Amino acid sequence: MTETRSFTEQHPIRVFLLDDHEVVRRGLADLLDAEPDIAVVGDADTAEHALVRGPAVRPDVAVLDVRLPDGDGISVCRELRSRMPELACLMLTSFDDEDALLDAIMAGASGYVLKQIKGSDLVSAVRTVASGQSMLDPATTARLMRSLRTDPADAPSLPPELASLSPRERDILALIGDGLTNREIGQRLYLSEKTVKNHISRMLAKLGVQRRVQAAVLASHLEPRASGQAVFHGEDGRAPGGR
Secondary structure, eight states: OOOOOOOSSSSSSSEEOSSOOHHHHHHHHHHHHTTTTEEEEEEEEEEHHHHHHHHHHHEEEEEEEETTTTTTHHHHHHHHHHHOTTTTEEEEESOOOOOHHHHHHTOOSSSEEEETSSSHHHHHHHHHTTTOOOEHEEEEEHHHHHHHOOGGGGGGOGGOOOOOOHHHHHHHHHHHHHTHHHHHHHHHHTTOHHHHHHHHHHHHHHTOOHHHHHHHHHHSSSSOTTTTTTSSSSSSSSOTTTO
């Protein structure tokens, strides 16, 4: 899982911009360059240019427009992160599109924000994803989780990697999908927080994903736990005959 990173005026966040509108790119550059701990190191107006220029300037954060004349920012995100795994991608779009949000999550994006966002909030979003944290709108993400659970036909095909998970890992994955923290998962399953973290690290490796929110999407594919099969149940989270 991504470690927290810190930046300073002497070591600023290096940002790369991708948008097909020059006015938008200039506005974003002016906004971000005005911050002492942020430096815009490059930009592009097409997916093709982004894939050439992006790796050359080694950014910490890429702010990517979702819709482009020659492709989409989500594909650019996936390709750039395959070359630079530490890169944090912040998707920028004019539309509140659940399909695009799902694709962005599975491409490894760290954040997804609307272009209507305030300038100060965008600056905060860049700092958040640069530090290694996620900047996915909680309300939108929760709505996406609900839609995947209620309409499985809209979900991505079942990844075969799910079959490789142990029963314990499947329990933990289900709880991640429910939005529980490592500490809450540990309390529910009677495990230490460190043990939960180790399980999650192995589980993410098996699933072939890097981010917890990607695993949460995959959790929507798990079959509902039948009564008596789960390690945990009941409103208080205690197992039968629990300690």
